[in-house]
Amino acid sequence: MRPRAVLFDVDFTLVKPGADLGPEGYRRLGERYGLTIAPERYGEAREQALRHLQRHPELEHDDEIWIAFTERIIRGMGGEAEGARACAEEMTRAWEHHANFDLYEDTLPVLEELRRHGLRLALVSNTGRNLEEFVAHHRLDVDAALGSRTHGRTKPSPSIFRAVLELLDVAPEAAVMVGDSLEDDVEGARALGMRAFLLDREDRHPEIEDRLPTLLALPAALGLERPG
Template sequence: MPDPAPPRRTAVRGVILDFYGTLVRLVEPLPPSHRPLFLRRGLAEAADRWGDQWSAGPRDGEEHTAHSTSERAYHAWELDRLRRRALACGVPAAQAGPLAAELDRAMKDLRLARFDDVPEALAGLRARGLTVAVCSNWFWDLDRALEDTGLAGLVDVAVSSARAGARKPHPLIYRTVLERCQLAPREALFVGDMWEADVAGPLAYGMRAVHLRRPDRAVAGTAPPLPDGAARIPTLAALSALL
């Protein structure tokens, strides 16, 4: 007897993409360093303790639903986290609040541009009748960032960690974007440049995943071996061949 045919996989009905590093990149002028903000206040020792300017945000995989009830509540939490970190670094209490507000503005002073292959790739997905979504560890204003980079008209659903109440690879954010798209996990393909957030996390939640490794990627290091259910591409232009 011939070998039985392998079971057919459920057809992909929607593609969910990461935002930064997948659809857009930073362009000059780059965000300002945090150190001068401390030095202007005579806080050199606190600046040394603060460390990397991007380490002050929520951790990947962190759940924060209690603070994601509204934009106002979330922003208050952002400021309070920065203020408490500043205090822990030795910033005097009278300066911690104003410094936190300035650090918050500096962290969000981002100049973004879409990668050249993005518009055609997203338009091609929509031409196939697929739902196109963006799921990102991002601030509250992901919708505005999509608008500013000319991508809003190519995306059906946008879910940020700030609004979902958890950061990838927490299951809550995947559940949120799938519900918004009205997709079952097996019907979705997740695409992104970060391994845990965009590949391992979606696979664990039952989606298929594509690891985007652009030649000019910001993520250094060797790519992990591909598990079952995952693929790897160098550009979004190569995505259509997988569908």
């Protein structure tokens, strides 16, 4: 069945963190807090932090979880000093600034093509950002946008998916979810009866059947014919 709507995750799906949120951004911010941070250790530190990331038991949005996650990255990059906590708090706030993100090159072309086929579009993200303001800042043509701080619960909770579908007036079986997290986006959406695609830009999950290397592969995966 052709879908009526497509829901998108935001970070690492439609947008990527800008320079201030990357390795050099951590180094520069760390200097202000008396920390010596090694940018080359960012990748390993972030992977370690992800492995230790703990969700709220009821999947409630909890800013403290993300501050602790960021502090673990900072310490993993060598910032083992008293200022690590304050540095993590400021870096976490920086993730709420819309201008700190850049659109992937395939984002706007794919959104435009889906629109040409008459699909309704929405964003759903685990974030403290106000996604409606984020949409306006990046001039994204979508019908709805909902973040976990606004909603109160995070993906993969079915309630946040259900809330977005209600905004679109679309049933789960008529909607598709696209995101970069296997647990949050793919498994969370499928548990509600939606079809879901894993966006695997770095080719980490070749074993997944419904996998997209880029967003450009999405229209064909949905069975949409390109305009002649």
